[in-house]
Amino acid sequence: MAYAASDRSQGPEAEGANPVTKQDISARLAELLAEQQESLGGAWVEAVARTLRGRISLAELDRELRELYAALIQGLRGDGLDWQGDAYAELRALLAELSRARARQGFTPTETATSVLAAKDVLAPADDTPAEDIRSYLQLSKLIDALGLFTLEVYAKTREEVISAQAEQLMELSTPVVKLWEGVVAVPLVGTLDSARTQVVMEKLLQALVDTGSDQAIIDITGVPAVDTEVAQHLLKTVVAARLMGADCIISGIRPQIAQTIVALGIQFGDIVTKSSLADALKHALRQNGADITRSGGTA
């Protein structure tokens, strides 16, 4: 590092015989930070408040950052620059909490990381800072970078958790089995059909057949954007499973472009009844059940 090589360096480390140890650096940093806790903490809060533009109350931000500040000093005193040490446990917990809160409130990764990294600007040495302290600052700067990365990691993890929770909810929500008529149930499928979803659909449909005592099942694929061989295979399996339970299965919602694609792919639906609309499928199912469909004033 340039500072170490410089002749202008002061203090015993200039001779190289007795280099400043990491313990000394962290002790010095803790001392400096504690000395100016009030003013530096305030400057940090101010710097972060500017980037967040009032989307978080100043009082809350002040409490958050001052807690972080105190925990940082505690960490430096206990474990030096090793941010993974036990003395930093509280700081890490606070950072994780802050990060999670920011991720949930919809702050961007930059805004979240800036809350931590802004400390670097605030703590940056002035022109008259002794070389020794500048070297300490560089160590601190590295530490803050590591803490910033840690914050981002927690942020990303939180977002992933939110996403997977939503995916699960979607999976549940997107596969309702509805009773259309006495003895007729239907599943309107929407979106991508993969193995996991087919499994859910199949289970729900078969259970609904038992629960409602139905013997006609309609699978409506109006909302499925593309039917490839995998989707077709999943559909076929579901139909076979329903048949094994003694129910008839109708696939409805086959749009013109899907029909042409299925033909070009060479998929055979065999003797499975398919209809272009759910209404047609319901009509067919009712006829199968022996119902007479009449319109007042004439037959349908």
Added chain:
Amino acid sequence: MNTSPVVPDAEHETVPIATNDDVVRARQLVRTLAQRCKLSLVDQTKLVTAASELARNTLVYGGGGVMRAGLVRRDGRAGVTAVFEDSGPGIPDVEQALTDGWTSGGGLGLGLSGARRLVDDFVLDTEPGSGTQVAVTKWAR
């Protein structure tokens, strides 16, 4: 077979194919391109379905790979090209692999042969042990 050169229209996008979600992403990219190229709804669906098949082949049989897709032009006609590449085991018998109903996995055996019927240009390049490359193109009418 038209031998005029195929000219790429702007930068082609690359999608890694390593998970099932990537297959969905690849499909979405192809759909977006097909819409931008103003393919008819039937052609869009055909190309998207072919991309879906090939992406899944890349994932399941090729052990993952990448898809490059973009708009192309030939003799003033616009089209969409998608190239699927993996460095998997390759296909030992191409003729057999392109036969309807033949599968080395548990599928219907229509993916590769079906995909060929769904597109206008289909180029399969494979060698046992050194991976497979499939390039498909659909031209606007």
